[in-house]
Amino acid sequence: MTALLRAVIRRDLLLAWRRRSDIATVVLFFVIVVSIFPFGVGPEPDLLRTIGPGIIWVAALLACMLSLQQMFASDYTDGVLDQMLLAAAPLGLIVIARTFAHWLISGLPLVILSPLLAIQFDLPAELSPVLTLSLLLGTPVLTLIGAIGAALTLGLRGGGMLLALLVLPLYVPVLILGAGAVDAAAAGLGSEAHLLLLAAQLVLTGAFAPWAIAAGLRISAE
Amino acid sequence: MLETHDIEITRGNRRLFGELSLALTPGTLMLVTGSNGSGKTSLLRALCGLLAPSAGEIHWRGENIRVLREEYWKHLVYIGHHNALKGELTASENLAALCALSGLETRDEQRRLALAHFGLADREHLPAKVLSQGQRRRTALARLALTGKLPLWVLDEPLAALDHAAVISAQDIISRHLADGGMVIMTTHQDVRIPAPAVIELDFDRRARH
Numbered sequence: 001m002t003a004l005l006r007a008v009i010r011r012d013l014l015l016a017w018r019r020r021s022d023i024a025t026v027v028l029f030f031v032i033v034v035s036i037f038p039f040g041v042g043p044e045p046d047l048l049r050t051i052g053p054g055i056i057w058v059a060a061l062l063a064c065m066l067s068l069q070q071m072f073a074s075d076y077t078d079g080v081l082d083q084m085l086l087a088a089a090p091l092g093l094i095v096i097a098r099t100f101a102h103w104l105i106s107g108l109p110l111v112i113l114s115p116l117l118a119i120q121f122d123l124p125a126e127l128s129p130v131l132t133l134s135l136l137l138g139t140p141v142l143t144l145i146g147a148i149g150a151a152l153t154l155g156l157r158g159g160g161m162l163l164a165l166l167v168l169p170l171y172v173p174v175l176i177l178g179a180g181a182v183d184a185a186a187a188g189l190g191s192e193a194h195l196l197l198l199a200a201q202l203v204l205t206g207a208f209a210p211w212a213i214a215a216g217l218r219i220s221a222e
Numbered sequence: 223m224l225e226t227h228d229i230e231i232t233r234g235n236r237r238l239f240g241e242l243s244l245a246l247t248p249g250t251l252m253l254v255t256g257s258n259g260s261g262k263t264s265l266l267r268a269l270c271g272l273l274a275p276s277a278g279e280i281h282w283r284g285e286n287i288r289v290l291r292e293e294y295w296k297h298l299v300y301i302g303h304h305n306a307l308k309g310e311l312t313a314s315e316n317l318a319a320l321c322a323l324s325g326l327e328t329r330d331e332q333r334r335l336a337l338a339h340f341g342l343a344d345r346e347h348l349p350a351k352v353l354s355q356g357q358r359r360r361t362a363l364a365r366l367a368l369t370g371k372l373p374l375w376v377l378d379e380p381l382a383a384l385d386h387a388a389v390i391s392a393q394d395i396i397s398r399h400l401a402d403g404g405m406v407i408m409t410t411h412q413d414v415r416i417p418a419p420a421v422i423e424l425d426f427d428r429r430a431r432h
Contacts, residue, residue, distance in 0.1 A: 011319040
């Protein structure tokens with residue numbers, strides 16, 4: 001069983017390495033969206049410091065969603081998804097392995113880049129780790145929730161747009177807590193409460209989303 | 223081993239077939255024939271458990287496959303219309319990934335021999351996207367050389383797009399599996415000559431006329 005799950009993760013990472021440009025697209029999208037905001041709102045440092053965490057969070061959220069459309073799409077068209085549905089391990093576990101691999105590819109790079117982008121918004125050095133930590137806890141939740149939408153919209157015409165409509169409202173609590181953690185720390189209130197709630201969300205979605213994704217995939221494959 | 227009890231399959235609001243009862247015992251080859259759109263692929267997907275029959279039940283060793291799930295799937299190999307190959311992965315990596323999903327760990331050497339059986343001896347390190355249609359089909363079938371331990375093979379048109387030599391290799395491996403007490407369910411448009419201890423022929427066109 002663990003060998004099977006390891007093989008699933010290894011396959012996904014190998015595929016991602018061979019399709020490096022897909023990862024680069026998501027990461028560059030994140031960097032560019034974050035970088036164009038100062039051009040729009042002007043170089044006022046106080047304003048940038050205030051809106052910075054929110055913008056980085058919204059950009060991470062959009063980048064996550066951009067990457068989700070590809071999560072099951074090619075497996076669906078080339079028949080690999082059928083093989084996963086007929087695997088010797090519970091589909092829920094395979095889905096956990098796949099979402100983890102997907103997060104490593106598309107979520108972790110955003111987390112790693114966030115301190116660098118925070119400098120663009122003149123975020124004080126002590127707030128940068130809070131932002132990174134909030135993204136570290138929040139982006140897996142985005143991947144898990146988004147994967148439910150990706151599984152349900154598989155094979156549908158205009159699935160990409162539908163995915164956005166389905167998933168974005170569900171991202172709101174994560175966004176509020178994530179960006180709120182940095183705001184609370186900036187106001188001197190401490191970010192523990194926000195981060196703990198974010199961690200609770202991660203535990204909850206980690207426990208339930210895989211089974212919802214698995215059910216969605218079975219419906220799409222019928 | 224594998225039994226269906228009065229299954230009926232409906233796609234959309236079209237009833238493809240109903241009251242189909244079958245029983246497969248070790249060594250049985252089941253040949254499914256019929257014109258395009260007659261329900262061959264749907265039947266195969268239902269027998270795998272990918273598609274729920276609108277009526278009736280499918281049993282494996284006396285238990286419903288919808289209850290057994292992984293316990294059933296670990297005895298099953300399904301090769302569908304699509305080859306389930308990733309263009310960016312090599313033939314060998316593709317085989318490793320597919321066998322891993324069936325719970326089988328394979329060594330490089332085993333995969334090389336499996337590909338060689340289907341005439342792909344020097345192609346194992348090429349990405350699947352540069353292989354021809356026939357070579358991709360052969361790569362997908364090379365999986366059968368590694369999954370002999372799994373008793374039930376469900377093959378959707380395994381012989382389509384294959385040249386003469388590959389058809390012989392495929393028939394050879396299928397007949398060996400049957401002789402070892404395996405079960406094979408396959409659809410085909412060709413005249414198949416595979417020696418088997420027992421053969422069930424299911425012709426959808428003839429069923430429709432009755």
